[in-house]
Every structure is written in C-alpha cells, then in structure tokens.
Amino acid sequence: AQSVTQPDIHITVSEGASLELRCNYSYGATPYLFWYVQSPGQGLQLLLKYFSGDTLVQGIKGFEAEFKRSQSSFNLRKPSVHWSDAAEYFCAVGSYQGGKLIFGQGTELSVKP
Amino acid sequence: DGGITQSPKYLFRKEGQNVTLSCEQNLNHDAMYWYRQDPGQGLRLIYYSQIVNDFQKGDIAEGYSVSREKKESFPLTVTSAQKNPTAFYLCASSIVEVWGNQPQHFGDGTRLSIL
Numbered sequence: 361a362q363s364v365t366q367p368d369i370h371i372t373v374s375e376g377a378s379l380e381l382r383c384n385y386s387y388g389a390t391p392y393l394f395w396y397v398q399s400p401g402q403g404l405q406l407l408l409k410y411f412s413g414d415t416l417v418q419g420i421k422g423f424e425a426e427f428k429r430s431q432s433s434f435n436l437r438k439p440s441v442h443w444s445d446a447a448e449y450f451c452a453v454g455s456y457q458g459g460k461l462i463f464g465q466g467t468e469l470s471v472k473p
Numbered sequence: 474d475g476g477i478t479q480s481p482k483y484l485f486r487k488e489g490q491n492v493t494l495s496c497e498q499n500l501n502h503d504a505m506y507w508y509r510q511d512p513g514q515g516l517r518l519i520y521y522s523q524i525v526n527d528f529q530k531g532d533i534a535e536g537y538s539v540s541r542e543k544k545e546s547f548p549l550t551v552t553s554a555q556k557n558p559t560a561f562y563l564c565a566s567s568i569v570e571v572w573g574n575q576p577q578h579f580g581d582g583t584r585l586s587i588l
Contacts, residue, residue, distance in 0.1 A: 367511070392574040403477075403563055403579035408511075450515065454574025459504045459523055459567055460531075461577055465515040 362387050362455050365380065366464035373441050374472045381436040381467050383451030392454035393434045395425055399447045407449075408433060419447070446471045475500045475575050479502045479564050481581035485550065486558060494583045496550045496564035503569040505547035506577060510561040511532060519562075521571050551585060574587055 364416045373379055385391055392411055396404040408419025427435045434451060441460040448468045452461040477498045481508040483517050486492045498505065504523045508516040518531030522541040537563055538553025547566075552556045 386547060394576060396579075401561075401584075402580070403479075403581045404565075404577075405579070406576045409576055459569055459574060460506075460518065460521060463516040465513065 362453055362462050364453050364462055364464035366449075366467050368467045369465070370468045370470070372470040372472060375443050376436050376440050379436075379438045379441045380472065381449050381451075381469070381471070383434045383436065383464060384432050385434060385451070385453045386432065387453055393425075393427060393436075394452040394454075395419065395423070395434075396452065397421075397435050397447050398449045398466075406445070406452060439454055441469075441471055441473045443473065445469060467473070477564055477566055477578055477580035478521045479562075479583050481583060484583055484585045486585060487588050489553045491550055491552050492558075492585065494551070494562055494564075494585070496547045496549065496580060497545055497584070498547075498564075498578075498580075499545060500566055500578060501544070502566035502578070503544065504539070504567045507531075507537075507539065507549045508563040510532070510563055510582075511525040515532060517565065519549065527552065543577075558585055 364442040365384045366429045394406040407423050408417050410417045410427045415463045417425050448466045450466045506521040507519040517533050519537050522528035525552040538550045554579045563582045564580045567577045568575040
C-alpha cells in the first residue's frame with residue numbers, strides 16, 4: 361500500500377541556518393510527490409511538486425526538494441531559514457486512485473531568533 | 474482571484490445535531506475533497522468527488538455525508554452519528570487526470586467544536 365512517513369514530528373532550527381525535512385514514501389511506480397506548508401489555522405499551500413524529469417525540484421519561498429528513487433525519499437531543503445518559515449510541513453504522494461493524495465503526519469518547524 | 478471558500482470559519486455543534494460545512498470553488502476543478510485534521514494525525518480523507526453527482530468514501534467516512542449537485546460546491550454534513558467531531562476540516566479541489574495526480578488546492582478550513 362502507498363504510504364508516506366515523515367520521521368520528524370518537530371524540528372527547531374536557528375534563523376539563518378539550513379533546513380532539511382525528511383520524507384520517505386512507499387509506492388510501486390514512479391511517484392507523484394508534493395510538499396505543502398500550513399500556517400496555524402490556515403489551509404495548505406503547495407510548495408513544490410515532482411512528477412518526472414530533473415530530480416531536484418525548485419519551489420516557492422526558496423525551498424527545493426530532491427527525489428531519490430534508491431532511497432524512496434523526497435526531502436525538503438532550504439539553505440537559510442527565516443522566522444516566517446515557522447509552520448507545519450506536509451509531504452504527500454499521489455495514490456493509484458486518480459486524484460487522491462496520501463499525506464504524511466507532518467513536521468512542525470520552529471525557528472529560533 | 475480563483476480559489477476555494479470554506480464557511481463558516483468556526484462552527485459549534487450541540488449534542489444530537491447535524492451541521493453542514495460549506496465548500497465552494499471557482500477554479501473550474503472537477504475533483505473535490507474533504508479532509509479532517511487532528512493534532513499529530515496529519516490529514517485524513519473523509520469523502521471525495523471526481524464528477525458532479527458522484528462521490529466516494531475516503532478513509533474515515535462514518536458519521537459524515539456529502540453531496541455534489543454542482544461542480545462548484547461540495548458541502549459536508551457532520552451527522553449526530555459522528556461521536557467525536559471536534560477537528561479542523563479542510564476542503565480541497567484539483568484537476569482530474571486519468572494517469573497521475575495534479576496538486577490539490579486548499580481552502581482555509583473550518584474549525585468545528587462541540588458545545
């Protein structure tokens with residue numbers, strides 16, 4: 361069955377430091393992968409997506425993610441974190457049933473001044 | 474601007490009462506989805522619809538009902554059979570593709586609480 365695991369429930373980084381959020385998926389074919397961000401009390405906003413092609417994907421707000429098929433991973437990175445990046449981040453994979461997405465449990469990011 | 478509108482933002486339910494959450498989109502998307510979000514549990518799919526007058530149960534459909542009479546609208550009713558309805562409810566929509574998945578666009582959510 362398809363699944364998504366985000367191993368880190370909560371991460372704290374200092375402002376200006378680099379960030380990497382982990383995402384591992386289970387999927388039998390070439391996956392469609394997404395990263396979303398959610399501010400408190402808000403909906404989810406798409407950061408980036410991977411469908412095929414270049415395994416390094418650029419997104420909004422300076423985020424990027426790298427698809428590694430051999431490791432079944434799609435980790436999200438940012439070279440320098442800003443206080444406004446504090447939020448919850450969700451990784452998702454497209455399911456075999458067209459349109460549905462399977463979400464990970466989320467990683468809450470806190471940013472220290 | 475195109476988007477998804479959920480209303481109300483906050484909703485309170487009394488014991489034994491049914492309540493309906495509204496979701497409207499003007500993105501011309503065929504597919505719409507309802508998720509429930511609880512702390513530490515991510516998003517769980519309640520119902521989804523890929524075309525007007527058709528919908529399918531998600532992973533946690535018990536105690537909920539939906540309708541899809543118009544492409545733009547996908548209301549969710551939380552019935553009295555749902556014993557633990559307190560949660561944050563998110564509506565989403567997307568383009569439908571036969572192969573693969575397009576990104577889902579989300580509304581700002583409705584927070585439902587029990588009185």
